Amino acid sequence: MSQGGGMVCGPPACHLRGAPTRYQPISLGVERYGSAKGRYSHYLHAQYSEAIVAMLACARIGAIHSAVFAGFPVPALRGRIEDVCSKIALIVDESVSGGKAIPMRRIVDEALSMYDKDHLVQCLVLKRTGSPIPSPPGGSDHWWHGESAQWPNYIAPEPMDSEDPLYLLYISGSMGKPKGLLHSMTGYLLNLHPSDTMFCAGDVGWIAGNSYLVHVPLYE
Structure with missing residues (x-):
């Protein structure tokens, strides 16, 4: 994966380039609240x-990421978090x-209320929209923009083996x-070259989107 790749988004497109990154400060936040290599x-x-x-x-x-669609019912979300003992939800x-x-x-709150009380899931x-949200017990909520502002724009990438897990997706x-x-x-x-243009119509929540919209363009 490219170590210098950054991400700049805005209408009408998202661009991956070597500008100051948006995701590396969030990496530090994810790590701070309990996730790490293999979690x-x-x-x-x-x-x-x-x-x-x-x-x-x-x-x-x-860290292994797993997408859950926004429209999924509460039991589906709870089951996915419970399956792998996830430590953090973004x-x-x-x-x-x-x-x-x-x-x-609120959906996350309902899912976690059905979960093991001894397992605290941190939420970034x-x-x-700025709508009022409930304040969960234990101070498990952390604002994304606050975490992004307080951490450096660079974190060294974790060395990974080719067969280490990258993401987890569920069948229907x-x-x-x-x-x-x-x-x-x-x-x-792949047989891509720097001058090539690749199109992928996959949603980021599906395997095509996870792979060919996000991760594959960063391989060099």
Whole structure:
């Protein structure tokens, strides 16, 4: 993975380049609140550029990221966090889909209220709409913008082996309980050159988007 790659987003596109990064300060926040190489971090996937930042932040320190769609019911979210004993969730305060507000932080609260009380999940919360959100017990919420502002723009990448895990995605569950699929750091069959343009129509919450929208463009 490129060590100098940064990310700058804004209409109409996101650009990966060697500018001061957005995701490396978040890497330090993720590490501070319990994740590290080989540990799991969840992010509630919504259509915002920080979803990509969350993925790259986890990959930078070797943490395994796992996307959960914003529209999933509470038991589905709880089950995915419980499966891997995730230590941190990267979320937004509220998402908007089709003109309807989705109270993401409240959904996470409900999921965690059904979870083992001895397992505290830290939440890194992006202020998306600014709507009031509940204050969880134990001080487990941390504002994304606050963490981004207090950490340096550079963290050395964690050395990884080719077969170390990169991300975890679940199948739909139409044939029973959803099963997690673990993707390694490598395994991409590519023949790309610096002058090439690659198009991928995959959503960042699906395997094509995880791979070919986010991680593959950074391989050199």
